[in-house]
Amino acid sequence: MNATARITLAALLCVGLAACAKKQEVKAPPPESGPPVSTETTTTAGAYTPADLDTDACLRQRVIYFDFDKDVIKPEFQQIIACHAKYLRDRPMARMTLEGNTDERGTREYNLGLGERRGNAVMSALEADGGQASQMNVVSYGEERPVCREHNEDCWSKNRRVEIVYTAK
């Protein structure tokens, strides 16, 4: 990669991050009484209770989306990871299944592997924020469970996801 390409890429990344940050503001306004959704402050807020799963603006978000053929968690999803990790810390009895999914492109068996990789990436991130491996279980559905069935990027971007499913609160 030459210098020009590097600068261009850096510029694109900045624009991308700014766009994402802006989107996040609109998407997840801090709730009135719930803990503010940032890693730093959630650790100091009061402990989560199962009721928060239905009311907390951050905990209610249970889907993490990915780029094509990638398992990297994008910066805009760090907040979601942080609040669910805090829930796991606050509720040691809580259990979750991380359901990895892909879009329809590529072969079904390879996509099972890719879905698992995404599930594992979310699990690692939750562990890094204090969740216990024993609280989590990864299942990959590959491309078998699309939420959108059209053959275009808009649809594919909705299908490339990990869904957090609480099996014990």
Place this chain on the structure above:
Amino acid sequence: MRNPRLLLAFLMFVCAGLFATQTQAQGLTVQIVNGVPSAIPITVVPFGQSAGPPPSVDIADVVSMDLNRCGKFRALPKSEIVETPTVGGEIKFPTWQQLKQDYIVVGKTSDAGNGALRADFELWDVNRQQRLLGLSITGQGSDLRRVAHQIADQIYQKIIGVRGAFDTRIAYVTAVGTGNNSQYSLIIADSDGYNPQTVVRSREPLLSPAWSPDGSKIAYVSFEHGDSAIYLQDVTTGARRLLSNKRGINGAPKFSPDGRRLALSLSFEGNPEIYVMDLGSGALTRITDNLAIDTEPEWTPDGANIVFTSDRSGKPQLYEVSASGGAAQRLTFQGQYNADASISYDGNQIAMVQGNGNVYRIAIMDKSLGGQVRFVSPGNLDESPSFAPNASMLLYASTEGPHGVLYAVSDDGRVRQRLVLSDGDVREPAWGPYRQH
């Protein structure tokens, strides 16, 4: 047929016939997408009948369809068959020479008692006026399509010199409904899509059916208990055995050519790796050791090696490794994405899914031609190639609007036949082995 009224009546008769066969196929329609002008011209004359009620199946029609869809023949349309000899002595060769036919098949059926029916047929070389075949095949009256497929196999072998594969079966998965109303079925059918029979039904995804070499069993992946597991099922009795439900992925089963081992992809040791399971003892041997996704194993015909998909170089590509493990050799270098190999019986051709950008097509790499690749499907989302046991054709899955559809395509890609389930998705085709009689 100069009289227009007669022609109209004839057309209506043909249409009625088409509808009848669609009903028989229980939702599957069969259509030839394109044809090959250079294919061998052959006439299959409607079979005569000695006595009794007419057979439920137009044998000559089924034979013609078989020969047409393999891409190597061009059967004369029924409407152009001007004379109807039923034995060799009745053939007027100048007629068929004028119609530029190379071969002609004539035959007749007779009652063989106990519900059985006997078909006598002859294959003639039109130019040499020479009889090449004279055989009789007996089958149950309820299974006349199979008799027709066996006749087509005999003709194919005599003219092409390779065993025919029309009298074989295919397996595939259908998905109907969405969300909680989903219904998945593993189905086996004749090679032309007729006579579908459900082997397994589930509310959760089914995938990757694989035939045992003797055609008696199918291994497949089922999510019926939440996560993937591999089952082995007897297609006749329905008896079922759990082969693998380890933590993580249990996927991509494939029988070894001798039927004693199963290659599969398991992720219980951290990420998907290729293993070989001894079906007698259940013992597992790990074949690959890599942080990448290693999956979709396919045996070479001698059972010595396994070709598989791995993204160890960044994107999925095909690799080959000894079936006892060791270093893997990369096989594919053309195309961004190469996966899900199907190998021809002679080991010379490897069919795969090749992706470039958003276009995924079925490609065949010919080892005897120095790794050259040819495409046999148009895209955009084609997958799951599966060679016929004689490699004359392949099955693959494609999409058409919201639906998954199956195609059978000739090995040169020039004739495609579409098998469509009218309601829902059809996917994951697997062409079965030669049938054992």
